[in-house]
Amino acid sequence: MQTPILILVLLGLMAFAFHLGKTRSLATVGGRTGIRQLHSLPAYYGFYTALWAGLPALLIAGVWLFFESSVITSMVVAGLPAELRDQPPAQLGLLVNDITNLANGNIVSRAVDDQLRAAADHMNALRGIGKTALTAVALCIALGAGALAWRTIGPRMRARNRVEAIVNALLIISSLIAILTTVGIVLSVLFESFQFFHKIPLTDFLFGLEWSPQIALRADQVGASGAFGAVPLFTGTLLISVIALMVAVPIGLMSAIYLADYASPRLRSYAKPVLEVLAGVPTVVYGFFAALTLAPAIRGAGEAMGLSVSSESALAAGLVMGVMIIPFVSSLSDDVINAVPQSLRDASYALGATRSETIRQVILPAALPGIMGGILLAASRAIGETMIVVMAAGLSANMTINPLDSVTTVTVQIVTLLVGDQEFDSAKTLAAFALGLLLFIVTLGLNIVALHIVRKYREQYE
Amino acid sequence: MTTAESAASEAELPVPKAGVSIGSRPLDDDFKTVGNVRVNDARMSCTDVNVFYGEKHAIKHVDLDIGKNQVIAMIGPSGCGKSTFLRCLNRMNDTIDVCRVSGAIALDGQDIYDKKLDVVPLRAQVGMVFQKPNPFPKSIYDNIAYGPRIHGLAASRVELDEIVERSLTKAGLWDEVKDRLDQPGTGLSGGQQQRLCIARTIAVEPEVILMDEPCSALDPIATAKVEELIDELRENYTIAIVTHSMQQAARVSQRTAYFHLGHLVEVGETTEIFTNPRHKLTEDYITGRFG
Structure with missing residues (x-):
């Protein structure tokens, strides 16, 4: 029996077992009138029988499917003639691949001889036996376990x-x-x-000021020194994230305050979903908006003021990223501001406080942990964001805090390191993992610090 | 207390009108309150106050004076509108969108629903204590200092310290909390929290204090302390208290107003109301026949 069919049959058995279990539980107490004598509701007896009928069999099937190919392969290899079997592991692996392909009816990379044919037939035979055995075993277990469970059903169970x-x-x-x-x-x-x-030494990576991850493929290659200093990448990430947060935090917080405390409920019910749509726009769309619309505009404006602006600037990427993460700040802040109890607002108003005094001195402190949570979420989105930066901020690892320059970020470099052909154990490829690890540690550190700040300044209202 | 009460004209019908009965049957719309609604030295004076929640007519043609330096208790069955009426007195109902108030309410002769009047100074003059203690999640000190700070009542830290100590002393809480002013107000017991809220209210030196069932979330000992406090505060403040407990009304108030389904049914001296109610509904309520 094919595996999907076997699973369907097992599911059917479970449904049947459910029905049987339920019926039997009622039958043991003499129908619906005796339902109070049952320990549990009849459906629980049904579920109990069904779970016994289904789970062990599905478990066996899962274990078999997981180990099937390795078991069969090793049996086929064991059945090979000695001269074929005694090869180096790599050669043997290729041979096994060909046998598997032949057995599956795919293209084979060598001439098909009798030995190969025999091995492939052996494999197919083993698979057939395996399938039949699995079907028989699974069904037996399902029926057996189900029947046992069914027999134990009684009012006291x-x-x-x-x-x-x-x-x-x-x-x-x-x-x-x-x-x-x-x-x-x-x-x-x-x-x-x-x-x-x-x-690459850890210190070079952590404190190196130059990033140029070129590794020679051949010994005589030119310009392949390779510098793996992560500092420029992190300054770039930091620069763009700070710009993004400078956009998102004030705008998001103020729109949250407006929505929660000033807007009419009707306006709020429309405005909030619209704001949240911002989070649903794919980042690649933001990316080309930043690259094709905002970056040229910024360059034009900068040139009009006599500044030299590169055509891919941190500012363009940061601004667009800021817009992207507004909903993270505003939506979460709005929720927590709304969650501040009305009694605290009443208390403040009854003392003659104005609305803005109430918001600044009572509501925001009480909502601080949630607001910080929103900002943190936005910050980790900004740090992890890749697409906008690739398109709008460029790839050159400049070590600068000038927002008008082109910079690059950690995530962008991870992408460029892993795109294209390279050896998997070269320093260039492995650098991606090191960057990922460092990024992970940095975000974790940020989270811990923020959590600490929140714990220190929060005003707990319940 | 109310010298006006004895001089009141007895021309008004003390007898219930036909059609008034026990239970929830509404009174006629032109129903006249039994007893004298006016006093000689009124701090607040309400004339023909109506409150609507959307379509619902929650308060119907209520006239009532609140006398200076006395405690007026508002009693009545749940949903009779006593809390709604109380919240009109410092315009807390403004925060509810569907709520509409008509009629005139004057504080020291000034109409508080006047379009030109700013509600912020009004609420500093008419403070409010709520049913459930609602201290800010700030330190005890900051809870008291909140009002004086936003109204600029203290020129220096020393003055602010004085206000905090004075308010807490008046509320009978100073000795209990003077060593832990920097700890959160939410960490106090329920009764202490409610006295903290009262101290917070008197820190802005209001003229009138409204109390909306201030003891309903407290145990009997805490309740006794708050009642004692209310009695002491009467010297300097005018107090309107809504309560479900008739014993409490009898203990702390000088005048009592009985509300029923939005009508002010009867008002008079507390001793008078509880010993000799003139309206059938009042009598039924205070003798425990319904409510």
């Missing part, structure tokens, strides 16, 4: 508690997957970075 225990386990597994993925990403970045720091 605590079906609800057992179902909830299973659901609880599912929830734990789901959150573990999320956590483990994060841990895995961090570890892989960490190990690749260690490789990079074997080639």
